Amino acid sequence: MRAATIGRILVAVALVALAVVGAAPARAGDPAADFRAATRLYADGDLDAAQAAFEAVAAADPRGPWADDALSEAANVAEKRGDLDAARRLWRRVVDEYPQSRQSRRARARLAAIEAEIGAGGQWLEVAEQHEAILRAAIGVSDPTPQARALAALVAAHPDYPRAPEARLWIGDTLLRVGEVDRALAAYRDAVAHAPAGDAAWRAGKALGDGLLVAGRFDDAEHVYRGLYGQGDALADRALDGALDDVARARRRHRLGLAAWLALGLGVLVVAGLAWRSAGGPIAALRGLARPPLELWYFLPVAVVLGAVAASGNQLVERAVRWILLGGLVTTWLCGAGLELARRRGRLRLPLVAAHLAVAIAAVASVGYLAVMHDRLIDMIAETIAHGHEGR
Amino acid sequence: MRSTIPVAFLLSSCAALGALPACGSDAGDDTGDDAPLVTDGGRFTIDGCGFDVVTRLGAEAPAPGADVLGAAPDPFQLHLGFGGAPATSMAMVWRTDLDTTATTVRFGVGTALDQEATGVTYRYISGLGGAGDTIRIHEAHLCGLTPDTTYSYQVGGVGADGTERFSATHTFRTAPDRVASPDAEVVVAFVGDSRGGYDVWGNLTQAIAARSPDLIIFTGDAVTIGQSQEEWDDFFTQGEDLLASVPMVAAHGNHEVNAIEYYAQLAMPGDEEDYAFDFGPLHQTVLNDSPASSGDLAGKAKSFLDADLAAAADAPWKIVSQHRSLWSSGTRHGSDTTLRQEWGVVYDQYLVDVVVSGHDHIFERTKPIRGETIGATPADGTIYVVSGGAGADLYGTEPQAFTEYAESTHSYTIMSLRPGMLSSQSFRDDGSPLDEFQITKPQ
Numbered sequence: 001m002r003a004a005t006i007g008r009i010l011v012a013v014a015l016v017a018l019a020v021v022g023a024a025p026a027r028a029g030d031p032a033a034d035f036r037a038a039t040r041l042y043a044d045g046d047l048d049a050a051q052a053a054f055e056a057v058a059a060a061d062p063r064g065p066w067a068d069d070a071l072s073e074a075a076n077v078a079e080k081r082g083d084l085d086a087a088r089r090l091w092r093r094v095v096d097e098y099p100q101s102r103q104s105r106r107a108r109a110r111l112a113a114i115e116a117e118i119g120a121g122g123q124w125l126e127v128a129e130q131h132e133a134i135l136r137a138a139i140g141v142s143d144p145t146p147q148a149r150a151l152a153a154l155v156a157a158h159p160d161y162p163r164a165p166e167a168r169l170w171i172g173d174t175l176l177r178v179g180e181v182d183r184a185l186a187a188y189r190d191a192v193a194h195a196p197a198g199d200a201a202w203r204a205g206k207a208l209g210d211g212l213l214v215a216g217r218f219d220d221a222e223h224v225y226r227g228l229y230g231q232g233d234a235l236a237d238r239a240l241d242g243a244l245d246d247v248a249r250a251r252r253r254h255r256l257g258l259a260a261w262l263a264l265g266l267g268v269l270v271v272a273g274l275a276w277r278s279a280g281g282p283i284a285a286l287r288g289l290a291r292p293p294l295e296l297w298y299f300l301p302v303a304v305v306l307g308a309v310a311a312s313g314n315q316l317v318e319r320a321v322r323w324i325l326l327g328g329l330v331t332t333w334l335c336g337a338g339l340e341l342a343r344r345r346g347r348l349r350l351p352l353v354a355a356h357l358a359v360a361i362a363a364v365a366s367v368g369y370l371a372v373m374h375d376r377l378i379d380m381i382a383e384t385i386a387h388g389h390e391g392r
Numbered sequence: 393m394r395s396t397i398p399v400a401f402l403l404s405s406c407a408a409l410g411a412l413p414a415c416g417s418d419a420g421d422d423t424g425d426d427a428p429l430v431t432d433g434g435r436f437t438i439d440g441c442g443f444d445v446v447t448r449l450g451a452e453a454p455a456p457g458a459d460v461l462g463a464a465p466d467p468f469q470l471h472l473g474f475g476g477a478p479a480t481s482m483a484m485v486w487r488t489d490l491d492t493t494a495t496t497v498r499f500g501v502g503t504a505l506d507q508e509a510t511g512v513t514y515r516y517i518s519g520l521g522g523a524g525d526t527i528r529i530h531e532a533h534l535c536g537l538t539p540d541t542t543y544s545y546q547v548g549g550v551g552a553d554g555t556e557r558f559s560a561t562h563t564f565r566t567a568p569d570r571v572a573s574p575d576a577e578v579v580v581a582f583v584g585d586s587r588g589g590y591d592v593w594g595n596l597t598q599a600i601a602a603r604s605p606d607l608i609i610f611t612g613d614a615v616t617i618g619q620s621q622e623e624w625d626d627f628f629t630q631g632e633d634l635l636a637s638v639p640m641v642a643a644h645g646n647h648e649v650n651a652i653e654y655y656a657q658l659a660m661p662g663d664e665e666d667y668a669f670d671f672g673p674l675h676q677t678v679l680n681d682s683p684a685s686s687g688d689l690a691g692k693a694k695s696f697l698d699a700d701l702a703a704a705a706d707a708p709w710k711i712v713s714q715h716r717s718l719w720s721s722g723t724r725h726g727s728d729t730t731l732r733q734e735w736g737v738v739y740d741q742y743l744v745d746v747v748v749s750g751h752d753h754i755f756e757r758t759k760p761i762r763g764e765t766i767g768a769t770p771a772d773g774t775i776y777v778v779s780g781g782a783g784a785d786l787y788g789t790e791p792q793a794f795t796e797y798a799e800s801t802h803s804y805t806i807m808s809l810r811p812g813m814l815s816s817q818s819f820r821d822d823g824s825p826l827d828e829f830q831i832t833k834p835q
């Protein structure tokens with residue numbers, strides 16, 4: 001594999017040498033075929049050989065119709081290889097030597113982007129190349145924590161690197177994505193501490209606020225967002241308005257969620273207490289509650305059908321239905337068994353039935369709320385109410 | 393040899409437009425401000441272009457630009473599109489105050505601005521139920537342009553007293569002609585679902601500009617409420633730096649709700665819903681999967697798709713863009729199995745290379761898929777890309793068997809196409825590389 005690559009590079013280098021050394025006119029090759037051969041190397045992922053081969057096509061016939069495209073592809077490949085120096089040199093040649101070509105517009109844009117990355121004098125070339133290499137190593141990786149760590153080390157070693165602000169945000173975003181919330185927040189704080197005033201500072205602050213919101217630290221998130229007003233343009237301030245709305249909503253939902261859990265816990269306690277009273281002791285109560293009540297046999301087929309229907313549709317809906325059915329099952333069972341237990345001990349009295357009813361209602365409401373809160377299904381429902389059904 | 397096709401000066405003189413009431417001798421006096429606005433739509437045939445500018449119900453009929461400059465005639469929200477073949481035509485759309493009807497483009501090859509064309513202008517009433525502001529649109533189409541050529545241009549107009557108000561000078565490049573330049577490469581940016589996230593969208597457009605694409609395909613849901621002019625203002629204002637030099641066409645998203653704001657502000661080919669065009673080696677098809685009449689999915693749109701792909705059999709690359717995803721591991725919407733049944737079979741039949749959609753606010757690339765069979769190499773089927781991360785609040789992903797890579801992130805995708813090779817790179821909004829793939833074909 002490696003030998004084959006080296007072999008290809010040697011062939012490509014030989015082609016370049018042949019083209020450069022060979023006397024004019026250009027060698028009697030077929031540039032179209034050579035270009036396609038280079039493209040195949042590129043597609044095969046043999047980037048070193050591909051770049052050399054593209055450069056060879058340009059060198060073989062600099063005034064031919066393939067030269068500008070070949071140089072551009074060589075520059076593209078150099079960027080993919082993370083060789084920013086070569087990419088800059090190649091794009092520069094496209095701009096200087098083929099100013100009228102289709103590629104010159106793109107070459108100018110890439111040249112400007114690369115020069116912004118590596119500094120006007122190229123003083124950040126090495127750091128930028130390491131940065132690129134780390135980012136490329138993280139492509140498609142399910143756990144990019146090692147890359148985040150490597151980039152953190154690089155930025156710590158070069159705090160003045162012009163792309164350090166965006167690198168710090170990438171570290172935060174990456175850690176947040178893999179669930180490392182605390183370390184992500186530390187990365188965002190680092191970004192805020194080091195960001196130069198202006199756009200970079202605003203973005204770092206916004207990212208920190210967003211991270212805090214994800215972490216459920218609503219007061220901190222709100223504090224950060226409020227501190228950013230006036231640092232950006234009107235649109236930035238409107239983005240903050242939206243972020244504060246998000247904080248308020250998240251806080252409200254969090255409180256409601258806690259209340260729902262509390263209601264469920266209380267419900268279980270109430271049912272257990274009533275069962276204890278009805279049965280006259282804890283063991284008898286447990287035994288009574290363990291017996292499936294009549295209601296359950298009505299509920300089960302409904303649950304099975306609803307569960308099956310939900311499984312064929314939206315994932316979020318399916319999950320919510322599953323939780324609601326599970327909650328319904330437990331509620332039906334406990335309340336039903338509790339009532340049966342009481343019935344066996346004598347006539348049902350109104351306060352007892354009312355208590356069971358209250359527990360069942362609270363439990364159904366709580367389970368329903370927690371289920372639609374999960375994965376923000378509630379947003380989808382809210383959107384459907386606001387904008388109507390998507391149709392079909 | 394480059395042939396110099398004379399540029400058709402559309403609407404160069406009122407004499408050619410005698411039949412049009414707005415082009416009478418008193419056209420200059422009629423700012424339209426006092427006259428009741430009739431918004432029944434209409435059409436205007438563009439000389440030398442071979443197609444009409446059509447406005448829909450909600451907008452007035454297009455009328456040729458006159459010589460009136462209002463109180464605020466400076467062009468804003470300038471963006472490019474096209475109504476004809478992008479190798480030989482380009483459209484400019486911009487806004488001014490209501491009274492300005494002067495609609496002129498100065499343009500030329502390279503840095504020259506030695507040619508001039510007059511466009512059309514029309515108003516529409518924005519907002520839910522037409523309760524919003526009246527908006528003035530200027531739309532000009534240049535036709536007969538030379539393929540694969542960079543032009544400079546500025547838009548604006550000249551008042552009756554000779555006062556000129558023009559925009560800054562921008563450039564654009566026409567698409568290469570597939571026959572004349574069979575090996576030319578084109579670079580296309582795919583991005584969609586910016587709704588509500590216009591700060592992110594602004595950053596993304598800057599990042600896209602650094603990749604210098606030749607064309608932008610927007611996969612729908614630019615705004616949350618199609619009739620909200622404020623949102624459209626944010627969308628076009630944030631994107632103006634990019635959109636004034638790279639043409640953008642869009643697939644209609646469900647949030648656009650077929651609003652007049654969508655059709656009036658974008659210049660796109662055909663009926664602006666289901667259309668197709670060649671862009672160098674790419675045959676690009678765009679479909680509306682939230683049509684006003686849902687029967688169109690299996691009817692009008694499917695018939696169009698079938699005929700279009702049958703006629704484009706020889707195209708080196710075939711890409712379809714639409715809003716909803718036939719295959720998506722997004723937890724919010726997921727795969728649209730109805731569209732799979734209606735359109736997926738057509739994609740399979742004509743071996744569409746890539747389908748790019750949005751709707752789920754995620755990035756995803758599937759494995760190649762044909763029918764319900766998940767393949768291993770691009771020859772085994774169509775690759776489906778969900779590029780729904782242009783700024784809207786993100787949704788979750790749960791990778792499925794068909795998923796090659798999926799991530800809940802803001803992103804854009806850049807595809808570079810030449811015969812034999814399609815190379816795709818996707819980037820997050822922070823510029824970091826997200827995903828890449830290549831497809832090669834024997835030539």
Ligand SMILES: [Fe+2]
Pocket residue numbers: 613645646647715750751752
């Ligand atoms: Fe959508």
